[in-house]
Amino acid sequence: MKHLFPVLLGKLARFVTRLRGGGSAFPGYLVLKLSPRFIQDVANSFTHGIVFVLGSNGKSTTTHMLTETLRGHGLNVFTNPSGSNLPQGIASAIVADSDLFGRVRGDIGVLEVDEGYAVELAKVLAPTTVLVLNTQVDQLYRFYETERVADMMLDAASLASQHIVSNREDPYLSKIWMRYPEGDAHTGPDITYFGASEAVVAASPNGLVNAPDYRNEGIDEPDHVALAEVTESGGSAATIDVRGEAVELVLPAKGLHFALDAAAALATAAVILGDAFSGPKSAAAFSAMKPAYGRGELLKFGAEEVEFVMFKNGASLQLNLDALPEPPEQVLLSIDEGTPDISWIYDVSFAALDHVDVITGDKAWQIATRLEHEGFRIGAVEPDLNAAIDLMRALPSPTRGHKTWIVNYEQMMLARKRIGYLDMENQR
Amino acid sequence: MSATITVLQLYPDELGVNGDSGNASALVVRARLAGLEADHVTYRRGDTLPTDVDAVVIGGGPVSAMRNVHADLLAIGPALKEFAADGAVFFGFGSGAELLGHDIRLQDGATLEGLGILPFRAVRTGKRAVGYIKTVKDGVTLIGFEDHASQWKLDDGAEPLGLIEAGQGNQDERDHDTQAEPRKEGVRSGALVGTQIGGPVLPLNPVLTDELLGLVARRRGIDYARGDAHETLDHYAEKARGVILDNLNYTFHTI
Numbered sequence A: 001m002k003h004l005f006p007v008l009l010g011k012l013a014r015f016v017t018r019l020r021g022g023g024s025a026f027p028g029y030l031v032l033k034l035s036p037r038f039i040q041d042v043a044n045s046f047t048h049g050i051v052f053v054l055g056s057n058g059k060s061t062t063t064h065m066l067t068e069t070l071r072g073h074g075l076n077v078f079t080n081p082s083g084s085n086l087p088q089g090i091a092s093a094i095v096a097d098s099d100l101f102g103r104v105r106g107d108i109g110v111l112e113v114d115e116g117y118a119v120e121l122a123k124v125l126a127p128t129t130v131l132v133l134n135t136q137v138d139q140l141y142r143f144y145e146t147e148r149v150a151d152m153m154l155d156a157a158s159l160a161s162q163h164i165v166s167n168r169e170d171p172y173l174s175k176i177w178m179r180y181p182e183g184d185a186h187t188g189p190d191i192t193y194f195g196a197s198e199a200v201v202a203a204s205p206n207g208l209v210n211a212p213d214y215r216n217e218g219i220d221e222p223d224h225v226a227l228a229e230v231t232e233s234g235g236s237a238a239t240i241d242v243r244g245e246a247v248e249l250v251l252p253a254k255g256l257h258f259a260l261d262a263a264a265a266l267a268t269a270a271v272i273l274g275d276a277f278s279g280p281k282s283a284a285a286f287s288a289m290k291p292a293y294g295r296g297e298l299l300k301f302g303a304e305e306v307e308f309v310m311f312k313n314g315a316s317l318q319l320n321l322d323a324l325p326e327p328p329e330q331v332l333l334s335i336d337e338g339t340p341d342i343s344w345i346y347d348v349s350f351a352a353l354d355h356v357d358v359i360t361g362d363k364a365w366q367i368a369t370r371l372e373h374e375g376f377r378i379g380a381v382e383p384d385l386n387a388a389i390d391l392m393r394a395l396p397s398p399t400r401g402h403k404t405w406i407v408n409y410e411q412m413m414l415a416r417k418r419i420g421y422l423d424m425e426n427q428r
Numbered sequence B: 001m002s003a004t005i006t007v008l009q010l011y012p013d014e015l016g017v018n019g020d021s022g023n024a025s026a027l028v029v030r031a032r033l034a035g036l037e038a039d040h041v042t043y044r045r046g047d048t049l050p051t052d053v054d055a056v057v058i059g060g061g062p063v064s065a066m067r068n069v070h071a072d073l074l075a076i077g078p079a080l081k082e083f084a085a086d087g088a089v090f091f092g093f094g095s096g097a098e099l100l101g102h103d104i105r106l107q108d109g110a111t112l113e114g115l116g117i118l119p120f121r122a123v124r125t126g127k128r129a130v131g132y133i134k135t136v137k138d139g140v141t142l143i144g145f146e147d148h149a150s151q152w153k154l155d156d157g158a159e160p161l162g163l164i165e166a167g168q169g170n171q172d173e174r175d176h177d178t179q180a181e182p183r184k185e186g187v188r189s190g191a192l193v194g195t196q197i198g199g200p201v202l203p204l205n206p207v208l209t210d211e212l213l214g215l216v217a218r219r220r221g222i223d224y225a226r227g228d229a230h231e232t233l234d235h236y237a238e239k240a241r242g243v244i245l246d247n248l249n250y251t252f253h254t255i
């Protein structure tokens, strides 16, 4: 009963913000203010507990993959909308799904959580499982040093009551074992790894772009067995070896990083489901997934199509560029103030492109300056996104299918709207 | 007289996570556009140091990376000091600049010894300075992005690189208290430059890059002059600067 009034208010706030168009963290803010124990109580109601998904890159995608895989095994899964990974956003998601008493029906909660709030939230929500994806040089303006982000994730992982799932190929996160020197059986949660075979990693032009761990350089890393290992990856096809069984997947987007996200999701599902885990059920769940929002999606653009390639930092831009099968015929590249410091564009290899047609966003001139240092062929620099889209429209029809728009998150949202896609990224 | 200009970037893996190769690249590309031969050479731990160097570039990285290159840096220190005494250009950004200074006091109380090439010492404060920055000195305006938690204390009589018009810079408390002096950014002693302006700063500020290339050329006995070939690059940089100047007061969340 105690949450009735706050939840009612939260639901009312949600109704109002919906009318105004779009999602909002406000309902969650309101409920947290009025009833701070609200999300904690909801968390305790899931029979299989709560999974946290943390990482510099791929949180939304992996959360989606894990959610669909578990659903494919018959579980009723509660999850937060893509990108709503701050405490208030998570509370808002719970308000949206709860009945008037603050109860959410579900067997398990799968939540993507912002690294900066992971420990704080873990203390409230007591996750049974924490999945840590990767540590990349990301948002230095927020975190200053990558090491700090790695520690936030490792600290949060250590708060898992049952399982930690970590990336064997990530120099920081693979060292979670160092926190359990006596072995993990009696001292804390068990540790499971996911990864990619040496051959698969070696075939990627710039590797996996995870941050190097300089502080543990002298440490002798044991050979960890990966419960789920990417053994083949090409475009949107991947083969993942799970406990010796080869699971062939169609990924919702192209690239090795998505294959690794899939391995993370399968490893986590296998740990949670135990013997009930099924390769065929997982593969079926993957083939039913819609292309990830803004990640390799093909959208109609007049009589043509646009492929959206979304990135959030230098590492994800690099991995997405490396996943391009050939230099795209028509390219728009856009970054705005949603990515404040773009010094890293000088660390990214643009070898996967042979030209750029239009550069746009607040950072357009900075990008042009960087590419010009390499003697890149640049068609036009047009900071205004609408004008830039008109320039792309005015180009002759591409002979090889579609135009490619490489954009940061904020620019993707604007560009989608501009070409007539008004849906928000919260449908799961 | 023709000669190849060698731009040496130190520890690009450990101290190069802020687009620092862009600073080396700006020097090399602008020299080439002026018709000069120029090479971007990298030095990693354990490599053999080249003997004939015109400019040394070192960039930013985490404390663990500073610790990892530290022994190697001290080992090549005498050779680097010789380059500096010979009039080579030194351009240090962030952590790399701090290692060129006297020493760095870290937050855990430990002190890392520097090479003493740049006349300052650094104190890691935990007080973050994040956002766009603008400095002016001797008619030269520098702009970029700063992101650090360091106080830089210049030696008595040492000159800063710029005086702050927007941003935090050296966070020198003495200046803050008195309000008498304008706040400072970076350190400059002839051909030796240290700064916390990122972006990276040299591609965004061709005026500084050209000045450093002028010093490089004079020492070689050749001419460096900006010309028509630089037009596109300078146009893009000028426009990029304009946008940053318009957005100087944009605030960034730090957590």
Ligand SMILES: [Zn+2]
Pocket: B253
């Ligand atoms: Zn914000």
